[in-house]
Amino acid sequence: MHSDQKYIQFLLQNNGEGIQHIYRKFADKVVIMIRRNSGSDDDGFDILQESLVDIYHMAKYKDFQLTTTFEAFLLLVCKRKWLNELKKRKNKEVTNTESYVFDIEDDSQTTYLEHMALVEKENILMEVLDTLGERCQEIIKRCMVSKNQEKIAASLGLTYAYLRKKKSECMAKLGEKVKAHPFFKANNR
Amino acid sequence: MKPKDELIQDYIDKVLSAEDKELFDTLYESDNEFRNAVKRQIEMTDLLTRRLSSEEEALRANLTEAETKHRTGKVISWKQWLTPLIAAACILIVVKFVFFPSDKALYELPEMRSEIVRGSQNNEADQYEDAVKAFNDKDYQKSTRILMQLHRADNTILQYQFYLGLSLIGEKKFDDAQMSLLPIAEGESVFQQEANYYLGIALVELGQTEQAKERLSNIDPSAKIYEKAKKLLDSIK
Numbered sequence: 503m504h505s506d507q508k509y510i511q512f513l514l515q516n517n518g519e520g521i522q523h524i525y526r527k528f529a530d531k532v533v534i535m536i537r538r539n540s541g542s543d544d545d546g547f548d549i550l551q552e553s554l555v556d557i558y559h560m561a562k563y564k565d566f567q568l569t570t571t572f573e574a575f576l577l578l579v580c581k582r583k584w585l586n587e588l589k590k591r592k593n594k595e596v597t598n599t600e601s602y603v604f605d606i607e608d609d610s611q612t613t614y615l616e617h618m619a620l621v622e623k624e625n626i627l628m629e630v631l632d633t634l635g636e637r638c639q640e641i642i643k644r645c646m647v648s649k650n651q652e653k654i655a656a657s658l659g660l661t662y663a664y665l666r667k668k669k670s671e672c673m674a675k676l677g678e679k680v681k682a683h684p685f686f687k688a689n690n691r
Numbered sequence: 692m693k694p695k696d697e698l699i700q701d702y703i704d705k706v707l708s709a710e711d712k713e714l715f716d717t718l719y720e721s722d723n724e725f726r727n728a729v730k731r732q733i734e735m736t737d738l739l740t741r742r743l744s745s746e747e748e749a750l751r752a753n754l755t756e757a758e759t760k761h762r763t764g765k766v767i768s769w770k771q772w773l774t775p776l777i778a779a780a781c782i783l784i785v786v787k788f789v790f791f792p793s794d795k796a797l798y799e800l801p802e803m804r805s806e807i808v809r810g811s812q813n814n815e816a817d818q819y820e821d822a823v824k825a826f827n828d829k830d831y832q833k834s835t836r837i838l839m840q841l842h843r844a845d846n847t848i849l850q851y852q853f854y855l856g857l858s859l860i861g862e863k864k865f866d867d868a869q870m871s872l873l874p875i876a877e878g879e880s881v882f883q884q885e886a887n888y889y890l891g892i893a894l895v896e897l898g899q900t901e902q903a904k905e906r907l908s909n910i911d912p913s914a915k916i917y918e919k920a921k922k923l924l925d926s927i928k
Contacts, residue, residue, distance in 0.1 A: 513750065516746060516749055518753050518756070521753050521757045522757045522760060525758060525761040529761050534866050534869070534870060537866070538866070538870070547758050547762065550758075551751070551754045554750075554754055555747060555751065558745075558750055559745065559747075562741070624738050627735060627738050627742075643743055646736070646739045646743045646744070647743050666697070666700065666701075666704075670696040673699075673700055673732055674699075674732075677728060677731050677732055681731065
């Protein structure tokens with residue numbers, strides 16, 4: 503286990519002190535990197551937060567292992583996220599003067615990229631979920647967290663049969679939207 | 692007949708009746724679209740369950756708090772301490788000029804060595820020599836431009852990257868200098884000790900005194916730059 507695994511644990515355990523330590527040690531480096539690549543300080547902090555949330559989700563996969571320094575990994579995740587953001591903003595003039603910062607000495611980058619792609623897929627699914635109607639979102643969110651659907655039906659003022667019917671409809675709607683999404687289309691989903 | 696959506700959901704929730712199970716199996720065998728819809732919905736269910744069961748919201752609350760502390764900590768302290776800081780700085784400057792010799796030498800950049808570097812070809816060597824001349828003439832804008840080109844062309848030659856860092860210090864681009872020197876300071880090359888020293892200088896200039904102290908303290912006592920580092924460390928303590 504890499505000695506920097508402690509930073510991953512801070513995120514997994516939602517350790518307040520540990521998270522502040524992460525900010526003290528790495529925030530400025532991320533912000534400098536974003537600033538040097540057409541971003542503002544606010545962009546830098548936004549990217550940092552989103553990347554730390556992504557790392558938290560990646561770390562929850564059983565096969566995830568930190569094989570480089572946390573800093574190298576964090577900068578890699580931030581860089582990828584920022585490049586995606588720039589693409590969204592249609593600002594493709596990205597400098598690469600400091601690309602050596604992202605050089606990782608072993609072949610762990612491939613494994614990291616696989617985990618990152620998985621988390622990106624989840625992020626997009628969550629974005630698509632947010633485009634459904636409020637009722638559908640509520641039904642799906644509650645049914646995914648709790649298995650007790652009779653209780654959910656009662657709390658929503660619905661019959662169990664109607665809840666099941668609505669849940670099927672909502673999941674089917676979500677499936678159709680996912681199928682039509684450019685990301686999933688591109689990945690043959 | 693039950694709609695396909697409900698069949699799929701019942702299958703995933705494991706509440707299919709025997710009759711519906713038969714219909715489900717038939718469709719799964721014969722209908723490619725149905726089969727894909729089942730696979731997609733199973734995957735979506737797994738991802739949603741995973742994501743929605745996580746404690747992301749609580750984590751975000753702590754991340755936001757840490758960010759606020761990190762950012763406001765800097766701003767507030769800067770504003771709060773501005774007046775006394777200016778006063779203290781004035782006193783220090785007076786005391787320094789009256790009682791102590793200048794420590795300007797500690798911040799001076801070394802001479803850039805003229806030499807043919809590993810693996811160089813004529814054009815590259817010429818460019819390097821141009822950078823040497825510009826650097827030693829303190830035309831840092833020019834030396835930065837040349838060294839950046841050289842570094843981009845071959846980022847395995849740490850000598851380019853090291854002098855690029857120094858040249859950026861000469862241009863007072865301390866953020867950039869920090870990014871250039873950091874990987875060398877954390878590596879194991881012959882430039883490691885000096886990179887730590889000049890990284891320390893960049894950090895001092897950026898106001899990150901604690902990190903500068905940490906860098907300077909890490910310099911090996913056997914290094915040539917050690918005595919200078921000790922003096923710089925004393926001057927910022």
